[in-house]
Amino acid sequence: MADNSWAEGVSNGTVANASSELALEANFQYSLFTVIYSIVFVLGLIENVLALYFLCCRVKHVSHSCVYMINLALADTLFVCVLPFKIHYHLNRNNWIFGDMACRITGTLYYINIYLSIAFFTCICIDRYVAVLHPFTYIQIKLLHYLMVVAVLWVVALSIMVPLILGGPLHNRGMRNTTACFENFGTHSWTYRMAPYNILALVLGFVIPFSVILIFYPLIAKRISQIKHSVRKRKALSTIYIILVICTLCFLPYNLTHLLHFLMRIQVIQNEAFTNLIYKMRRVTLALVSLNCCLNPLLYYFTSSSKRWHLNFKLKFRSKLVYTICDQKLGESSCGYKLQQRQGNRKHRAGIN
Template sequence: MVNFTENATEKCNINHDIHQTLSPVIYIFVFILGLPANCLSLYYGYLQIKAKNELGIYLCNLTVADLLYIFSLPFWLQYVLQHDNWTYDELLCKICGILLYENIYISVGFLCCISIDRYLAVVHPFRFQCFRTMKAAVIVSIVIWTKEIITCCFVFTHAEVSMDADSHVVCFEHYPIKKWEHNVNYYRFSAGFLFPFFLLAFSYCGILRVVHKSHGTQKKKKIQIKRLVSSTVLIFLVCFGPYHILLVIRSLLENNCSFAEKIFNIYHVSLLLTTFNCVADPVLYCFSSESTYQNFAKMRDSCLTCLGCLRTETKESYPLNPPESPNRPRHEQQPDDGTERKDSCTANMGSL
């Protein structure tokens, strides 16, 4: 049973229908697709760490942040299906809310780390080596987690459950927005979105300049890198841009229930967009890698072999010791895994 002190705020009569229609579909979709995708992403990060590649530390931390939020989705699903009525205690509400915000801002932090790491690897492959070590990656990861945990501790000083006009106990929702949330939202917009976006854009603009000038990179590979970089920036803007813009709008204009009722649906659509980040991260930063595709193909073929479903003829470029071709040279059965060496400038372009 929820134990809370009713907040001194208006009880806005807001239509929560979007939570019973769109939200459950998104939560189920992200959970079903995001859980296996992030587990594979975690495995890829482990392979990178095993190969002494600092990129693996950032990928693992990014994936852990996504998985923590994915594990909280069943609670949010039950919440919205019960017409926004939180039936657990306030502590669990705060934990689930923190996991939501941790996913957003820790993901943003490690996306920036990955983009800067790729920038240094491609644009300055022989400089700043001290920033591209396992030790440096661990220190940066600790700093990011510590910063976000300290920020979220601020949440525990405020009540995060309240009762709405329908006598439902709502979690992490205040309408109209409270005074103490204004400065927090401005901080989230500037430090959690705007500054990281400039870092991301600067890093990838530098990468694109080098790729464009490179004569040793194939045209097909250049197109692939450009598409990946453009997709990364686009997904960053789509997943996080609308939400943070609406945070600022709410902080500036939401002073009464009338405005809160008007902005409720679009605000929650933008919040749902941030959830897609859990699916976009592993797709962009892991499965776009050629070496990861090879590892994934090997894993898949191994599973099919165990099930006795592997066909005699396959279109895969990297089969895992198929029994139908025992005389195949070993160098064709065991291709070079791109994770076994540190990136040079050209190799880093291919691993973006």
């Protein structure tokens, strides 16, 4: 699931490579990344911390499938925690000042989150498919099975992070005497060092997950449409629509552009105008993919009972009604009394006694 596709630019060892990097310059990226990442950091941090609080502390009797959403929120929280470093980096025109180890950790966490999010979306899709089309099998699935799936995904992610963090340096001298982080790798690195990671990312992070989503969700929607109107039906359809919107807006453009970007870096695509367009498109999709951290909490809200997400501050001020059956001879079939008033009458009578 890992991806070394973050390596932008080419090696600056020769004049030809330097001129090629100049051709791939996109000046709009500095303000674009700074603004988008700042918004995502503020909103994403607040939303995902609240989501973890509600999912883990306030929501009772949650379904086992909420394990996926809790881990998705945890991955998003880790993602937004590295954004201040990225904001500083792009605000200073792609100049990294935090050292090589910080570059490895923040860059790896940034891209691991993208593919962990896609993986958890795929797990939610499969879970909904089994629940809707195979309900008798679904009730036999235990919490342990969900925990095992989540553990495998995190182990795979960590096993990919370790060699990247402990490997060779991932920051180097860029253009304008700046220090680039995860950038300026040459064609040789793209062809040999990064090719396995990129191929793995494209297959496990794009082809398989999106194939599952595109095949399973229409089947789920068709089955749900046959169910009579109900709250569960609306909630299930909302889940499908939200995931499809997030995938279409954030993940699909990123992965399609990454495929073109990889082909460009290994020189399969050599047209100068097209390569410049691909580079600029990739900068835009890198910003768009980070928006999933702000959109994912919508999924948590609509897949849980909405009443559980409200802080019940107003309940303290509501007057509760108690209904009793009265003798019809008194001219009333039922009488409603406010609980607070009844308690006040009791205290009054007690004072008289």
